[in-house]
Amino acid sequence: VHTGRSRFWGRMPLRLGVQGGWLSRPPALSPPRPQGPAVSDGFAGLELALPLEPRAADLWGPGSWVGAAPGPQSAHIPVPAQRAPPGRARLDEVMAAAALTSLSTSPLLLGTPAAAFSSESGLEPWKEALGRPPGDWDLASDPSSPSTPSPPLPPEAAHFLFGEPAQRKRKNSAQVMFQCLWKSCGKVLSSASGMQRHIRVVHLVPPGGPEMAGGRARTGGSGPASRQPFPPSSSANPRYVCVQGPGRGRVGRSPALQCPIPFLVPPRKPRGDAKKCRKVYGMDRRELWCTACRWKKACQRFLD
DNA sequence: GATGCCGGGCT
DNA sequence: AGCCCGGCATC
Ligand SMILES: [Zn+2]
Numbered sequence: 001v002h003t004g005r006s007r008f009w010g011r012m013p014l015r016l017g018v019q020g021g022w023l024s025r026p027p028a029l030s031p032p033r034p035q036g037p038a039v040s041d042g043f044a045g046l047e048l049a050l051p052l053e054p055r056a057a058d059l060w061g062p063g064s065w066v067g068a069a070p071g072p073q074s075a076h077i078p079v080p081a082q083r084a085p086p087g088r089a090r091l092d093e094v095m096a097a098a099a100l101t102s103l104s105t106s107p108l109l110l111g112t113p114a115a116a117f118s119s120e121s122g123l124e125p126w127k128e129a130l131g132r133p134p135g136d137w138d139l140a141s142d143p144s145s146p147s148t149p150s151p152p153l154p155p156e157a158a159h160f161l162f163g164e165p166a167q168r169k170r171k172n173s174a175q176v177m178f179q180c181l182w183k184s185c186g187k188v189l190s191s192a193s194g195m196q197r198h199i200r201v202v203h204l205v206p207p208g209g210p211e212m213a214g215g216r217a218r219t220g221g222s223g224p225a226s227r228q229p230f231p232p233s234s235s236a237n238p239r240y241v242c243v244q245g246p247g248r249g250r251v252g253r254s255p256a257l258q259c260p261i262p263f264l265v266p267p268r269k270p271r272g273d274a275k276k277c278r279k280v281y282g283m284d285r286r287e288l289w290c291t292a293c294r295w296k297k298a299c300q301r302f303l304d
Numbered sequence: 305g306a307t308g309c310c311g312g313g314c315t
Numbered sequence: 316a317g318c319c320c321g322g323c324a325t326c
Pocket of ligand 1: 293
């Protein structure tokens with residue numbers, strides 16, 4: 001059983017270079033590597049478009065691609081911004097890119113020309129939200145909001161979450177909204193603080209252990225992965241590595257350590273050395289492979 | 305180049 | 316659900 005896939009968040013139009021929950025593409029950053037190539041680094045490739053301005057104009061503008069300036073620790077991931085081949089809506093695509101991760105929050109501009117966001121494809125969450133009277137789908141609908149005020153997320157986290165919502169002189173028709181893109185969440189809130197709280201309460205394991213979570217503890221692995229960004233990773237490698245922020249380089253087993261969530265990642269997974277069906281039987285004896293191997297999935301016969 | 309397999313598409 | 320494959324990371 002592996003623990004869900006990606007567990008990052010970022011702003012909407014960005015995409016994290018993650019595959020299978022393990023960081024992809026080592027190179028670039030190269031922190032001091034204490035060990036051989038097999039176990040070292042591996043998380044420098046984290047690709048973030050942090051410097052991006054969250055303003056819609058920039059994100060969806062005429063340029064077809066947006067990306068972060070290449071830097072020591074941020075390669076850029078181009079994200080199609082405007083047009084997309086028919087059958088695949090652009091927003092859908094961007095959403096997919098973002099949703100590739102588990103969560104992302106982003107300011108949305110409501111009331112802007114529909115063309116900017118119009119999409120036939122499924123975006124149920126905020127499409128729905130759009131249909132409802134403002135203030136209705138706000139915090140009021142958050143089932144898990146205790147009356148007690150809680151401390152805000154660390155400032156860094158907030159930064160990664162929303163950036164500055166660009167306090168434009170608001171044309172009375174435009175309104176900045178925030179959407180939670182945590183896997184299959186999509187909640188839309190009207191304030192950054194509200195979104196922070198939502199994320200903390202609903203998606204984050206509190207820094208005291210999962211059992212301290214509000215009323216209903218989410219201990220085991222039974223719940224939807226969407227609520228377990230930091231699952232009690234299996235006995236083998238119960239660690240997360242902080243790749244950015246105050247706690248950079250530190251390891252721990254929960255987001256409790258000083259690290260903005262987006263940069264708290266599991267270390268790279270080594271490839272097992274067990275020979276799998278493909279290697280054992282060869283391409284010509286494909287019928288002998290286990291089904292998983294035949295389907296290019298993780299082998300079920302020869303486990304690691 | 306070969307192998308392992310995630311993510312996602314199709315039926 | 317079963318089945319397949321693109322693409323990527325690792326060997
Ligand atoms: Zn197999």
